[in-house]
Amino acid sequence: MTSPLLSVRDITKSYGARVGCEDVSFDVWPGEVVAIVGESGSGKTTLLNCISTRLAPTSGTISYAMRDGTMRDLASLGEAERRLLMRTDWGFVHQHASDGLRMRVSAGANVGERLMAVGDRHYGEIRATATDWLGRVEIAADRIDDQPVAFSGGMRQRLQIARNLVTRPRLVFMDEPTGGLDVSVQARLLDLIRTLVSEMGLSVVIVTHDLAVARLLSQRMIVMKAGRIIEHGLTDRVLDDPHHAYTQLLVASIPES
Numbered sequence: 001m002t003s004p005l006l007s008v009r010d011i012t013k014s015y016g017a018r019v020g021c022e023d024v025s026f027d028v029w030p031g032e033v034v035a036i037v038g039e040s041g042s043g044k045t046t047l048l049n050c051i052s053t054r055l056a057p058t059s060g061t062i063s064y065a066m067r068d069g070t071m072r073d074l075a076s077l078g079e080a081e082r083r084l085l086m087r088t089d090w091g092f093v094h095q096h097a098s099d100g101l102r103m104r105v106s107a108g109a110n111v112g113e114r115l116m117a118v119g120d121r122h123y124g125e126i127r128a129t130a131t132d133w134l135g136r137v138e139i140a141a142d143r144i145d146d147q148p149v150a151f152s153g154g155m156r157q158r159l160q161i162a163r164n165l166v167t168r169p170r171l172v173f174m175d176e177p178t179g180g181l182d183v184s185v186q187a188r189l190l191d192l193i194r195t196l197v198s199e200m201g202l203s204v205v206i207v208t209h210d211l212a213v214a215r216l217l218s219q220r221m222i223v224m225k226a227g228r229i230i231e232h233g234l235t236d237r238v239l240d241d242p243h244h245a246y247t248q249l250l251v252a253s254i255p256e257s
Ligand SMILES: Nc1ncnc2c1ncn2[C@@H]1O[C@H](COP(=O)(O)OP(=O)(O)OP(=O)(O)O)[C@@H](O)[C@H]1O
Pocket: 015, 018, 019, 020, 021, 038, 039, 040, 041, 042, 043, 044, 045, 046, 047, 209
């Protein structure tokens, strides 16, 4: 494919007098993982929420290559079209699994619900697919009827990933997906995300303040500071040869492993 999947142009989001992000432009190509990094308050979440239509930008345009090949300005989508896109063609993995799961319905139903959203109606098939996906995210099949409230943080996050990926979306947004988890749990989760993303050929936009996460998962990296992109390039290049003084500072602050 020679055209981008998502095209972000001159996105600005203001909260009254405060700038969330400003004049941000970049493309996401099919099958690539783009990491948005920067310190707290640099505008990463604001940008992610704007490009995933969870937040309306103050100005700028975001276009998306729909499954039928047409490039649509996301602001022109009707509410029903937007919701369908979010439930089927896109995924959104929240930092806190409780924001992306229904905590009081079973693990199987959390996964099955997304399948029903794309029109699956056969109970046996839905349950079989849900069981298969629980296995793919390393949750034992005998936990299928348990509610996520009874799961550990790492399990909840893996369930949230299964719920998002079961419909085989083309684009997945992730907001600090490993944030707040123990280091060993993080490592296992990162490994799982990396495997699934590569097996499924997913495009991903991931927000993280952790450069090690960006290094492990992404091919391209966007560095933000005070709402603006200050450096953008291939992840290895940005991390091995940062051009901007702020990026140099960020890279220098990664603990030696
Ligand atoms: N709802 C809001 N109302 C007012 N200002 C906001 C709001 N949300 C974010 N901001 C401001 O916008 C700027 C960018 O915040 P944002 O949360 O996007 O940054 P971030 O890089 O995601 O930070 P963190 O890593 O801490 O989540 C900050 O100055 C923040 O205070």
